[in-house]
Amino acid sequence: MMMRTKQILFAALGLMIFLPSFLSYGAAAEAEGKITSKDEVVYATLKSNGELEDIYVVNTLEVAKAGELIDYGKYSSVKNLTDLSELDQNGQVVQINAPEGKFYYQGNMEDNTELPWDIEISYLLDGREVVASELAGKEGHVEIKINTAANEKADSVYFENYLLQISLQLSNSYQNIEADGGMVANAGKNKQITFTVMPGQEESLSAEADVADFEFSGIDIAAVPSTLPIDTSEMENMTDDMSALSDAIRELNNGVAELKKGVSELNDGAASLRDGSAKYKNGMSELSGSSSQVVAASSSIGDALKKINSSLSQGSDEMDMSSLSELPGGLTQLANGLNQAADGLSELRKNYSEAYSALDGAIKGIPDHQLSEEEIAGLLSSGADANVVNKLVDTYKSAQKVKGTYVQVQKAFAAVDPTLNQVSGSVKEMSGNLTTIANELSASLEDMDMGALGELQKGLSTLSSNYGEFHSGLVSYTKGVSELSSSYSQLHSGIAGLSGGTSELNKGVGELHNGTSELHQETKDLPEQMQQEINEMIKEYDKSDFEPVSFVSAKNEKVTSVQFVIKTEAVEKEDQETKQAKPEKKKGFWDLLLELF
Structure with a gap:
């Protein structure tokens, strides 16, 4: 009975405490x-x-x-x-x-x-x-x-x-x-x-x-x-940098295109120079080869003049007229040989003029542009084929060296043409004089009387003496032609090597231009592509909306x-220790009150 009374009291107390709040809450819930x-x-x-x-x-x-x-x-x-x-x-x-x-x-x-x-x-x-x-x-x-x-x-x-x-x-x-x-x-x-x-x-x-x-x-x-917050301000700078890079690659491609054009012209000039030089070299070789025949003929004529002069000086009784009658033919033969030599010199001069003109044009066609080490390094770092760039640089240096050497020896090249013209004219003149002498001598022998032998002997003596100097000059001339032919063979080898180098250069620059053109095509839209990639990345990862x-x-x-x-x-x-059970907490007034509800 006592227990029942306590429960009723607790319930009444609980109602008095919570009833006002329940009533107000219930009214709000409505x-x-x-x-x-x-x-x-x-x-x-x-x-x-x-x-x-x-x-x-x-x-x-x-x-x-x-x-x-x-x-x-x-x-x-x-x-x-x-x-x-x-x-x-x-x-x-x-x-x-x-x-x-x-x-x-x-x-x-x-x-x-x-x-x-x-x-x-x-x-x-x-x-x-x-x-x-x-x-x-x-x-x-x-x-x-x-x-x-x-x-x-x-x-x-x-x-x-x-x-x-x-x-x-x-x-x-x-x-x-x-x-x-x-x-x-x-x-x-x-x-x-x-x-x-x-x-x-x-x-x-x-x-x-x-x-x-x-x-x-x-x-x-x-x-x-x-x-994730994505700051696009720095990306704008990045796209600007990409635009500058794209513009630089376009300018590089244009520059390589100009270089390709110049190298192509240089290669054509070098090929023409090589062909003209080959003709000049062949002409020099032919002239040098025929020089020994000219010298031998001149030597025979000199010996014949000395023998005739000696015979005439001994008197008419001991003179062998058969040898004298052979002299006009020998002089005519020598004149013909000199005439052929003069024609060879004229042909040599023509070939040399063509070769020299081609050489001069090709050398002047080599650009005067100077490449700095920084520009070469920039070209190597541009993405172009390093082997092609190295070939290009080596050929550039060789071309500049050839141009510098040509400037130093240009006067010597220029002096060859007038010299050949002068020598050719002199030989032609000598040939004509010998022909005249031969004709006059032949006519004189036909009408010759013994009284005129004194004057003939005197003239032949003078001719024999002067002919020695002519022969010495002719020997020096042929020696010079031989040395020129030998030296020019080395020069021609260098010209042929230059032509081969310019051909390789032309091929290499063509490959380089193909590479820079492809690079330009791939990068010309790089800023727009990069901006598109940035926009897609932002779209993919920025979920702010x-x-x-x-x-x-x-x-x-x-x-x-x-x-x-x-x-x-x-x-x-696994914890092997048995956990001790905690003592049950003694329930207070509020715990007991809450359990009622």
Whole structure:
């Protein structure tokens, strides 16, 4: 009876304390409430292999006006986290009598609920895959692999717009901790490893270490909308730099095109020079080859003159007139030989003039541009073929050397033509004089009387004496022609080498121009392409315009935030010590009072 009386007193006291608040709350519930925003935090626990174990959502309602509210969700059950009032759940409809301010309640998701990500976790011990529970307390090399992918059974909006931050902690006592693609940082007594998975990306992550007495607190995964701030101001400078690079490559290509044109002209000039030089060389060789015959004929004529002069000086009785009668024929033969030599000199002069004109034009066609070491280095760093550039530089240096040498010896080249003209004229004149002498001598012999032999002997004596000087000059001339022919062979070899070099240069510059043209075509739109890539990157990773979507129901409105907090189970050693049971706390007045209701 006494116990019954106490219960009645407690009930009456409780009614007196809570009845005013219940009455006022009930009156407020009759009115329709109003919310300004709704936040959802999705909590999920995973097994050690990544398989979903449990999932629930904590909803936060910002209540601007107290009263009856309706929220939606595919919950198996709901729980009020704000006060002790019950929530009314009817299918996917949750009715709430909420006071003004923040109102929290938990919704436990149905069993068939799917996370937006497929998460697979595997464990290896010394290269052998094992289940997580077998690792507890083990020693060896442990590797933890985490694979993330889109879950085709869930709404793709979260996979495409949410960033995953995956973190795990390993004991600081573990050795050789590595994380491919992750960031490792100290966190007290542990090393914290953090991975970031960008929206829409599937990743394979890995962390490994040499462990002893292995324990693992599990993997924490947070998923939030990607709101990475992207500053595009520096990117504008970058595109400007790319524009300058593109313009520089265009100018380089134009310069190489001009170089190609000049080198082509130089190559044509060098080829003409080589052909003219070959003709000149052949003419010199022929002239040098016939010089010995001319010298031999001249020597025979000199001997004949000496013999005739000697015979005439001994008197008419001892003179052999048959030898004298042979003299006009010998002089005519020598005159013909000199005439042929003069014709050869004229042909030589013509060929030389053509060759010298081609040489002069080709040498003058070599550009006077001077390439600095900085310009050569810039050309090498432009991306062009280094072998081609080196050939170009070597040929450029050789061409400049040839031009410098030509300037020094140009006077000698220019003096050859008038000299050949003078020598040819002199030889022609000598040939004519000898022909005249031969004709006059032949006529004199036909009409000769013994009284005229004195004058003839005197004339022949003078001719014999002077002919020695002529013969010496002719020998020196032929010797000079031989030396010139020999020296010019070396010059012709150099000219032929120059022609071959310019041909290689022309080919190399052509390849270089093809390369710079291709480079120009590939880079002329580089600034626009780069800007397009930047825009696509910003579009892919900047989710600042993303509108949150309720995870629990598409009917929910005014959703301002949806976040995911995911945790895997830990790997722990079994505790062998039996925990002592804590003594039951003695219930106080308020505990007993609350139990009544």
